[in-house]
Amino acid sequence: MHTGMLHTHVLSVTLFLIIYLVKAYYLLTDRKKELGKFSKWTKIPEMVISFIFLATGVYLTTQVEKIETWLIVKIIVVLASIPLAIVGIKKENKAAMAASVGLLLYAFGVAESKSLTFTKPAFENVVTDPQSPSYDAMKHGAAIYQVNCERCHGVDGNAGLQGAPDLTKSQMSFEQKAMIITLGKSVMPSYQNMLSKPGEIAAVTTFVESLKK
Numbered sequence: 214m215h216t217g218m219l220h221t222h223v224l225s226v227t228l229f230l231i232i233y234l235v236k237a238y239y240l241l242t243d244r245k246k247e248l249g250k251f252s253k254w255t256k257i258p259e260m261v262i263s264f265i266f267l268a269t270g271v272y273l274t275t276q277v278e279k280i281e282t283w284l285i286v287k288i289i290v291v292l293a294s295i296p297l298a299i300v301g302i303k304k305e306n307k308a309a310m311a312a313s314v315g316l317l318l319y320a321f322g323v324a325e326s327k328s329l330t331f332t333k334p335a336f337e338n339v340v341t342d343p344q345s346p347s348y349d350a351m352k353h354g355a356a357i358y359q360v361n362c363e364r365c366h367g368v369d370g371n372a373g374l375q376g377a378p379d380l381t382k383s384q385m386s387f388e389q390k391a392m393i394i395t396l397g398k399s400v401m402p403s404y405q406n407m408l409s410k411p412g413e414i415a416a417v418t419t420f421v422e423s424l425k426k
């Protein structure tokens with residue numbers, strides 16, 4: 214629904230970062246003349262871009278249903294990088310400039326991955342209670358699969374590591390699959406203890422069925 218606004222935000226952030234990185238590059242490599250020229254040349258566009266970037270950012274923040282940790286960290290990091298960048302450019306202070314570049318790039322990574330460590334937790338926003346009205350066995354199963362099965366069967370089911378068969382070509386029925394997942398076989402471990410909560414085996418079996426080509 215706010216995709217237009219979101220695209221505008223991402224575009225303005227990207228443009229802002231490009232201008233900013235060029236400036237940081239000139240400053241850090243002692244190219245003061247080029248820095249002066251470039252700053253003069255980008256002055257007006259930069260003002261417009263930063264305004265759009267901040268305005269769309271503020272608007273989007275007011276629209277999110279739940280403010281998550283990564284978003285708070287992203288905002289704090291972006292805000293912290295601004296005074297550093299100003300000191301960096303105005304006082305030609307390399308350490309401040311390098312620190313602000315680092316902070317902005319980190320914020321960009323956080324925003325892209327929605328994670329402080331750039332990794333998506335498998336169970337983020339996944340409803341795991343089969344009784345819940347918003348329960349989706351496929352999503353639950355995908356998360357279980359990512360955590361437990363990917364290391365042998367791979368993301369798409371056909372990695373074949375440690376002698377694992379290609380799940381996209383499995384001829385087994387739902388029940389047979391559920392059985393092998395529950396009891397394990399040869400190298401494949403048994404999951405009856407690990408996936409003992411209601412619906413877990415069924416959910417991951419549902420996901421495995423969806424891998425079939």
Ligand code: HEC
Binds near residue numbers: 364366375384399402
């Ligand atoms: C340590 C590696 C490993 C892990 C982890 C693993 N598997 Fe397996 N999987 C195998 C191997 C090896 C086989 C073949 C077993 C045999 O037939 O001897 C297999 C067989 C299967 C089969 C039967 C496919 C067929 O048609 O023969 C299914 C379904 C399956 N795995 C699903 C899963 C699911 C779901 C998970 C996670 C909950 C999982 N596996 C985790 C190695 C693994």
